[in-house]
Amino acid sequence: xxxxxxxxxxxxxxxxxxxxxxxxxxxxxxxxxxxxxxxxxxxxxxxxxxxxxxxxxxxxxxxxxxxxxxxxxxxxxxxxxxxxxxxxxxxxxxxxxxxxxxxxxxxxxxxxxxxxxxxxxxxxxxxxxxxxxxxxxxxxxxxxxxxxxxxxxxxxxxxxxxxxxxxxxxxxxxxxxxxxxxxxxxxxxxxxxxxxxxxxxxxxxxxxxxxxxxxxxxxxxxxxxxxxxxxxxxxxxxxxxxxxx
Amino acid sequence: xxxxxxxxxxxxxxxxxxxxxxxxxxxxxxxxxxxxxxxxxxxxxxxxxxxxxxxxxxxxxxxxxxxxxxxxxxxxxxxxxxxxxxxxxxxxxxxxxxxxxxxxxxxxxxxxxxxxxxxxxxxxxxxxxxxxxxxxxxxxxxxxxxxxxxxxxxxxxxxxxxxxxxxxxxxxxxxxxxxxxxxxxxxxxxxxxxxxxxxxxxxxxxxxxxxxxxxxxxxxxxxxxxxxxxxxxxxxxxxxxxxxxxxxxxxxxxxxxxxxxxxxxxxxxxxxxxxxxxxxxxxxxxxxxxxxxxxxxxxxxxxxxxxxxxxxxxxxxxxxxxxxxxxxxxxxxxxxxxx
Numbered sequence: 116x117x118x119x120x121x122x123x124x125x126x127x128x129x130x131x132x133x134x135x136x137x138x139x140x141x142x143x144x145x146x147x148x149x150x151x152x153x154x155x156x157x158x159x160x161x162x163x164x165x166x167x168x169x170x171x172x173x174x175x176x177x178x179x180x181x182x183x184x185x186x187x188x189x190x191x192x193x194x195x196x197x198x199x200x201x202x203x204x205x206x207x208x209x210x211x212x213x214x215x216x217x218x219x220x221x222x223x224x225x226x227x228x229x230x231x232x233x234x235x236x237x238x239x240x241x242x243x244x245x246x247x248x249x250x251x252x253x254x255x256x257x258x259x260x261x262x263x264x265x266x267x268x269x270x271x272x273x274x275x276x277x278x279x280x281x282x283x284x285x286x287x288x289x290x291x292x293x294x295x296x297x298x299x300x301x302x303x304x305x306x307x308x309x310x311x312x313x314x315x316x317x318x319x320x321x322x323x324x325x326x327x328x329x330x331x332x333x334x335x336x337x338x339x340x341x342x343x344x345x346x347x348x349x350x351x352x353x354x355x356x357x358x359x360x
Numbered sequence: 361x362x363x364x365x366x367x368x369x370x371x372x373x374x375x376x377x378x379x380x381x382x383x384x385x386x387x388x389x390x391x392x393x394x395x396x397x398x399x400x401x402x403x404x405x406x407x408x409x410x411x412x413x414x415x416x417x418x419x420x421x422x423x424x425x426x427x428x429x430x431x432x433x434x435x436x437x438x439x440x441x442x443x444x445x446x447x448x449x450x451x452x453x454x455x456x457x458x459x460x461x462x463x464x465x466x467x468x469x470x471x472x473x474x475x476x477x478x479x480x481x482x483x484x485x486x487x488x489x490x491x492x493x494x495x496x497x498x499x500x501x502x503x504x505x506x507x508x509x510x511x512x513x514x515x516x517x518x519x520x521x522x523x524x525x526x527x528x529x530x531x532x533x534x535x536x537x538x539x540x541x542x543x544x545x546x547x548x549x550x551x552x553x554x555x556x557x558x559x560x561x562x563x564x565x566x567x568x569x570x571x572x573x574x575x576x577x578x579x580x581x582x583x584x585x586x587x588x589x590x591x592x593x594x595x596x597x598x599x600x601x602x603x604x605x606x607x608x609x610x611x612x613x614x615x616x617x618x619x620x621x622x623x624x625x626x627x628x629x630x631x632x633x634x635x636x637x638x639x640x641x642x643x644x645x646x647x648x649x650x651x652x653x654x655x656x657x658x659x660x661x662x663x664x665x666x667x668x669x670x671x672x673x674x675x676x677x678x679x680x681x682x683x684x685x686x687x688x689x690x691x692x693x694x695x696x697x698x699x
Contacts, residue, residue: 131441134453138437139668141676143430143460143467150457157450164446178445202679258689259682266678344441351444351502358560360444360502360552 116170117190118291119231120180121333123163124191127181128341129212130156131348132199141202148248152209155241162234182352186335186342193332194277196341200270203256203263207270209249211311215281217246218306222298231296250314257318268320279328282307287333398599403529406472414598417591418528419473421600423480426466428492429459431484431665435499436508444502451548452505458541465534472530485670493651494581496659503556503563503570509549511571511578511616517542518612519582527599550619557623564624571620572628579643580651582609588648613641 133153140146164177171180194212199205220242223235256267282304284292291297315322331337352360391411397404404410433456440456443449467477483489494512499505520542523535556567583589583605595601603611620627631644654662 134440137440137453137456138433139672141672141679143464147457147460150453154450154453157446157453161446161450181446201675255686256682259686260678262678263682347441351442355560355562358563360448360555
């Protein structure tokens with residue numbers, strides 16, 4: 116359950132963040148494209164939360180999972196809860212996360228858990244498109260104007276310290292990996308490094324050195340940003356806990 | 361020959377007069393033929409000859425419509441991060457995204473008439489071009505998502521169903537596609553209202569409050585009464601419009617009142633009653649002073665909406681420049697490798 120919930124939280128929190136862009140994008144076509152990505156993440160979040168709720172039992176539902184857990188009970192990685200920033204920062208975050216997600220879900224296709232495997236099968240098509248889209252934008256911005264190059268390089272540099280956690284194997288990961296349900300993150304790490312190096316080079320951007328990495332999201336230790344996001348997201352159902360919508 | 365010999369200067373004048381007459385005759389006949397063509401229920405296509413005023417009227421109307429879709433994203437996008445269930449969140453985001461898509465079709469339809477999308481957008485951002493005033497009202501509660509879908513999209517559909525038969529081909533075709541999505545949005549909005557109306561006391565109150573706030577602005581969406589709508593007659597003649605503002609408004613009221621009754625909500629109009637003789641609902645007086653004030657910029661959210669659009673446009677400038685610069689570099693590379 117915990118493993119499924121982590122994946123669900125990544126999808127929900129990123130979908131929620133991207134939803135903030137809707138109506139405010141730099142040009143209509145990209146407003147639509149980013150909303151599409153947000154919708155894919157929210158769709159995946161629903162499938163994963165429904166599964167997690169079933170595993171948890173006790174009358175849990177996807178909405179109870181999403182709206183009635185507090186910050187320490189959220190298990191997403193920190194990268195996805197960071198603020199959107201400008202278009203460059205959003206693209207940089209998408210690129211770093213989508214590339215991870217692509218290799219991760221490719222691994223999840225082999226999961227021995229039928230339900231996760233089925234979800235991965237559906238999600239991988241969407242995630243492949245996300246990774247393609249954000250890599251293309253990264254290249255466009257990196258190799259666009261001097262200003263766009265500067266902005267997106269700054270974003271990559273700033274986001275780098277939040278990427279280490281993606282590959283951190285904790286007890287849950289180990290256990291799931293051993294059972295053939297989860298994905299070996301060491302393998303994903305190598306693929307991710309190779310792919311990001313390749314794309315960054317095409318984008319004429321510098322790949323930052325690995326330094327100190329932030330972590331804790333998976334274990335429920337979050338940034339301050341997530342609290343505000345949950346407050347906004349959860350306030351209405353929490354104000355009317357008995358209501359259906 | 362005679363005139364040319366004796367009145368050198370006059371000759372030129374006669375020629376001017378003759379050619380003017382010729383042009384006018386030609387123009388008149390073209391306009392007549394255009395009118396006959398339209399009267400015969402034929403669609404006008406981008407490359408066909410059309411009166412300049414027809415073209416201008418359409419560019420104005422289609423671009424206003426496009427702007428309305430884009431500005432109309434804002435009051436609903438306001439609730440994406442706060443939608444009370446995951447299902448509602450997904451549906452709302454998809455809906456607002458559809459509106460962006462409608463904006464795109466409509467800008468494209470306007471471009472078939474020779475307009476440039478960027479120029480049209482500049483006119484919106486400078487305040488020169490108008491958009492539907494309804495979007496200058498705020499969305500303080502979740503019930504507003506229901507009320508907008510049900511009433512605002514409902515009123516838009518009444519207008520747009522008519523526009524599916526408008527005389528300009530690309531506009532009519534865009535409308536067919538848009539109408540399909542809009543009716544889906546309307547059902548979705550009504551379903552939100554239904555859930556609230558059948559929910560807790562607090563939810564019912566929320567639904568009634570939203571109806572109270574959106575009812576009159578929705579009626580205003582059809583525009584001034586027929587005797588105060590100066591451009592309508594020409595638009596009807598050209599079959600751009602096929603029903604008058606008052607006719608459409610009446611249709612909307614007749615359709616919507618029973619829907620409100622079904623929800624157990626009260627339409628906020630004391631004068632509203634069924635008129636057996638007319639076969640329609642009679643309704644109270646619309647506050648036209650409010651209508652004209654919101655158009656003038658005095659609505660509760662005019663400034664907020666325009667600020668949001670301008671901010672998005674300005675913040676996106678470097679992104680658009682980068683995309684253009686990159687595309688130009690790629691094109692150059694392709695050219696030099698071909699050479």
